[in-house]
Amino acid sequence: MMAARLKSSLSLLLLGLLTLPGCHPRDGRAPLQERELMQTSFEELDGWGTDLPGLTTEKAHSGRYAVRSSPQQPFTVTYRAALGRLSPHHRPLRLTLGAWVWVPTPYDDARIVLSIVPANDPDHPLLSQSIFLSDSRPYGQWKYVSRSFNMPDGIHSDHRVVIYLWNGSAGAPVYADDLRLTELW
Numbered sequence: 777m778m779a780a781r782l783k784s785s786l787s788l789l790l791l792g793l794l795t796l797p798g799c800h801p802r803d804g805r806a807p808l809q810e811r812e813l814m815q816t817s818f819e820e821l822d823g824w825g826t827d828l829p830g831l832t833t834e835k836a837h838s839g840r841y842a843v844r845s846s847p848q849q850p851f852t853v854t855y856r857a858a859l860g861r862l863s864p865h866h867r868p869l870r871l872t873l874g875a876w877v878w879v880p881t882p883y884d885d886a887r888i889v890l891s892i893v894p895a896n897d898p899d900h901p902l903l904s905q906s907i908f909l910s911d912s913r914p915y916g917q918w919k920y921v922s923r924s925f926n927m928p929d930g931i932h933s934d935h936r937v938v939i940y941l942w943n944g945s946a947g948a949p950v951y952a953d954d955l956r957l958t959e960l961w
């Protein structure tokens with residue numbers, strides 16, 4: 777009786793383990809996992825000089841600092857990193873960028889831009905796409921936005937990932953904080 781119950785429990789346990797996500801290797805490979813490539817709350821930029829356009833303490837989702845775009849300061853401090861430094865052993869297939877943003881109204885159509893550019897030719901990006909910050913509610917408070925970007929053919933380790941907040945045609949300041957860039961790997 778006891779042995780039968782134990783056996784039944786073991787079977788259930790095994791069944792549970794087999795149905796857990798992550799226990800089914802895909803074609804012999806480990807399951808895809810999210811890997812963090814970059815995250816910033818902008819706190820660490822404090823004290824690094826005056827050439828940090830848009831860095832502000834007017835509003836923040838975390839800590840004291842965020843970035844702010846406005847008609848007077850349309851481009852904010854820019855993140856640049858070589859793909860080969862972010863993903864040293866492979867070419868990423870898809871990147872996901874998430875951020876907390878503060879947008880006053882649906883008409884303030886600022887955006888966070890993600891580009892992949894040649895190191896020596898930044899004016900000719902292989903990819904340049906945006907998260908449109910005024911497309912979703914709420915307004916006048918912090919909200920989370922994210923978007924995934926499929927990597928174009930032909931990328932290599934020397935290409936740069938470029939990320940910044942851009943004012944677009946917004947008439948009032950827009951804020952962003954707690955940016956996080958990940959890949960599925």
Ligand SMILES: [Ca+2]
Nearest residue numbers: 817838839841
């Ligand atoms: Ca912050």
